Amino acid sequence: xxxxxxxxxxxxxxxxxxxxxxxxxxxxxxxxxxxxxxxxxxxxxxxxxxxxxxxxxxxxxxxxxxxxxxxxxxxxxxxxxxxxxxxxxxxxxxxxxxxxxxxxxxxxxxxxxxxxxxxxxxxxxxxxxxxxxxxxxxxxxxxxxxxxxxxxxxxxxxxxxxxxxxxxxxxxxxxxxxxxxxxxxxxxxxxxxxxxxxxxxxxxxxxxxxxxxxxxxxxxxxxxxxxxxxxxxxxxxxxxxxxxxxxxxxxxxxxxxxxxxxxxxxxxxxxxxxxxxxxxxxxxxxxxxxxxxxxxxxxxxxxxxxxxxxxxxxxxxxxxxxxxxxxxxxxxxxxxxxxxxxxxxxxxxxxxxxxxxxxxxxxxxxxxxxxxxxxxxxxxxxxxxxxxxxxxxxx
Ligand SMILES: *Cc1c(COP(=O)(O)O)cnc(C)c1O
Numbered sequence: 001x002x003x004x005x006x007x008x009x010x011x012x013x014x015x016x017x018x019x020x021x022x023x024x025x026x027x028x029x030x031x032x033x034x035x036x037x038x039x040x041x042x043x044x045x046x047x048x049x050x051x052x053x054x055x056x057x058x059x060x061x062x063x064x065x066x067x068x069x070x071x072x073x074x075x076x077x078x079x080x081x082x083x084x085x086x087x088x089x090x091x092x093x094x095x096x097x098x099x100x101x102x103x104x105x106x107x108x109x110x111x112x113x114x115x116x117x118x119x120x121x122x123x124x125x126x127x128x129x130x131x132x133x134x135x136x137x138x139x140x141x142x143x144x145x146x147x148x149x150x151x152x153x154x155x156x157x158x159x160x161x162x163x164x165x166x167x168x169x170x171x172x173x174x175x176x177x178x179x180x181x182x183x184x185x186x187x188x189x190x191x192x193x194x195x196x197x198x199x200x201x202x203x204x205x206x207x208x209x210x211x212x213x214x215x216x217x218x219x220x221x222x223x224x225x226x227x228x229x230x231x232x233x234x235x236x237x238x239x240x241x242x243x244x245x246x247x248x249x250x251x252x253x254x255x256x257x258x259x260x261x262x263x264x265x266x267x268x269x270x271x272x273x274x275x276x277x278x279x280x281x282x283x284x285x286x287x288x289x290x291x292x293x294x295x296x297x298x299x300x301x302x303x304x305x306x307x308x309x310x311x312x313x314x315x316x317x318x319x320x321x322x323x324x325x326x327x328x329x330x331x332x333x334x335x336x337x338x339x340x341x342x343x344x345x346x347x348x349x350x351x352x353x354x355x356x357x358x359x360x361x362x363x364x365x366x367x368x369x370x371x372x373x374x375x376x377x378x379x380x381x382x383x384x385x386x387x388x389x390x391x392x393x394x395x
Contacts, residue, residue, distance in 0.1 A: 040305045040338075041274035041353075044383055045360075045392045046078050048086035050266035054248045055089045057265055061231055062238040066091040068114060068224070070245030071100070077380040078249065078269055080104065082391050092134075094243055098124060105131050114158060116243075117168065118142045125149035129187075136160050136194065137182065138168040147185045154189035157182060158224060161215060163195040163208040172215035179219055192222045192241070200229035201254040205237055229253035232263065251376030257364035269380055270360030271312070271387070275324065275352055277303035278344070287341050288333030293318045295332070300344040304356045307338040311384040312358060313372035316340070320371035321364075323357035324350045331371075 058067050069090040075083045080100055084107050087093060092112040093104055101113050118136035119125050122145055128135050129151040137143050138160040146155065159182055162169030170178045182188050195212045197205050212225065222240035228247040230237040246253050250267040252260045279301045287293045287301060302324060308314040312335055320331040327347040331340055344350045359365040365376040372379075383389075 039388050041276065042305050042310055042387055043272055044387050044389045045270040045272065046082045046389060047266070047268045047270070047392050047394075048083050049394060050250055050268035051078075051083050051086035051248050052089060054250055054265050054268070055086070057263060058231055058242065058244050058247065059089070061263075062226070062235075062242045065226075065238045066241035068092040068094045068112075068241055068243045069248055070094045070116070070227075070243055071104075072096050072116065072245070073381045074100065076245065076249050076377065077383045079389065081107065082389070083268070084109075091241070098127060101128075101131060101133055112156070118160075119145055121145075122149060125155070126151065129153065129155050134158060134192075136168075137178075138162075138170065140178070143178065143181060143185070146188060149187065151187040154187055156190040156192070157188055158192045158194040159221075161193070161195045161212055163211045163215070165196050165198040165208075167196070169195065172211055175215045176219065179221075190221070192224050193219060194224045197225065197227060197230055197234075197237070200227060200234055200237070205230065205234050209234075209237060227253065232260075246377055249376075249380060251364075251380065252366045255366055255370055255375040257366035257370075260366070267359070267361050267365065269365070269383070270392075271306070271310075271358040271383070272360070273304050273306040273356045273358060275302040275342075275350060275354040275356060276305045276339075278350075278352060279303070286333075289336055290334050293333040295343075300348070300350075301332065302342045302344045302350055302354070302356075304340050304342055304358075305338070306340055306356070306358055307336050309337045309384055310387050311379065311382045312340065313368070313374060313379060313382075315372040315374070316368060317371050321367050323362045325354045326357075326362065328362070 067090050069087050071080055071093055072095045074080055080103055092114060094114040094116050096116040104113055112134050114134045116136055118138060125145050126149055134156040136158045159179055160169040161175050162171055182191055193216050197208055224241040225239055226237040226242040228244045231242050231244050247265055250265045281295055281299055281301050283297050306312050314335045316331050316335050318332045321328055322331050322342050324347045329343050329346045332343050333341045357363050359368050365379055369376045369379050
């Protein structure tokens with residue numbers, strides 16, 4: 001085995017300087033201003049106008065309900081600051097990270113903000129009070145944190161029931177007494193009764209809704225139960241307020257794009273890149289790592305500057321839809337870290353520099369997700385930091 005030996009008169013850092021200066025004397029401190037450096041030809045576009053359009057659609061679908069726009073996870077990967085101007089039409093904003101709540105207040109939001117998971121520590125309660133946040137209370141421990149906090153003004157809460165999701169919330173049996181305890185806390189103002197659906201995207205929610213209605217019977221207060229799937233498919237679940245997330249960004253809560261065809265929602269995120277290489281591949285040749293794809297006939301392959309390190313799913317199977325110069329085609333072979341490969345058969349005019357649509361209006365993020373064994377939510381949230389993002393004013 002070879003062993004690296006540094007000259008013993010030099011420290012490691014001196015060795016590096018030494019090695020570099022032996023190839024070139026010095027580098028200029030700043031070679032080019034940052035904005036003039038050429039990035040890879042990949043970018044994401046965020047379209048706030050699509051979000052405001054989608055909020056209008058939610059309003060039409062649930063005309064009697066308050067709309068709380070869910071912007072957790074940095075607005076589903078879009079960037080809270082980028083889409084903030086599009087939220088003006090919402091009645092409230094829901095999220096779960098205190099830092100995001102602070103950012104929303106700093107942007108000037110005067111209307112309610114709901115912390116969907118409530119508070120985690122005693123200090124959070126006081127900060128929530130100062131920021132005028134509405135906090136979820138889903139267990140006795142959280143109720144105790146609010147009861148024990150010294151607050152200057154009252155804090156509104158969402159009291160959460162576990163009606164069958166079995167994640168957060170008081171059990172139906174414990175709910176009434178939790179509500180009575182909360183009502184007895186002097187610093188608690190309005191109490192909204194809340195629950196969350198487990199399978200509103202697949203069909204029946206009545207098993208949870210009936211449970212919620214029975215356990216809250218006679219308790220005063222507003223009701224909040226519907227997520228995106230509830231907004232689209234369960235009118236009886238709209239109640240006093242709705243909490244849409246994914247549909248604000250134009251993707252499907254069921255993971256299936258065709259479920260969304262009739263609603264007129266618009267995609268608020270586009271991921272685009274370019275062809276950076278072309279190969280003519282023989283019928284029996286293979287493409288990419290693992291040699292997973294053999295074309296069976298000679299084809300022209302385009303290499304796209306986009307890989308899993310950009311947030312494109314590595315599990316995207318051969319056949320995943322993708323657009324080249326506006327023509328629909330398919331991914332072939334494995335997605336690698338920085339590149340993926342596409343079949344150029346349907347687009348013979350494609351060349352280096354041709355535009356590639358990874359997802360957006362033409363290629364649905366839901367279809368890319370479905371071909372990768374996941375959902376649009378995950379792809380949006382996983383957009384990598386290295387991808388340059390721009391805000392596009394018109395859709
Ligand atoms: C994330 C979340 C929502 C929004 O869900 P979508 O499926 O994106 O509409 C609503 N309510 C709660 C409690 C959530 O955590």
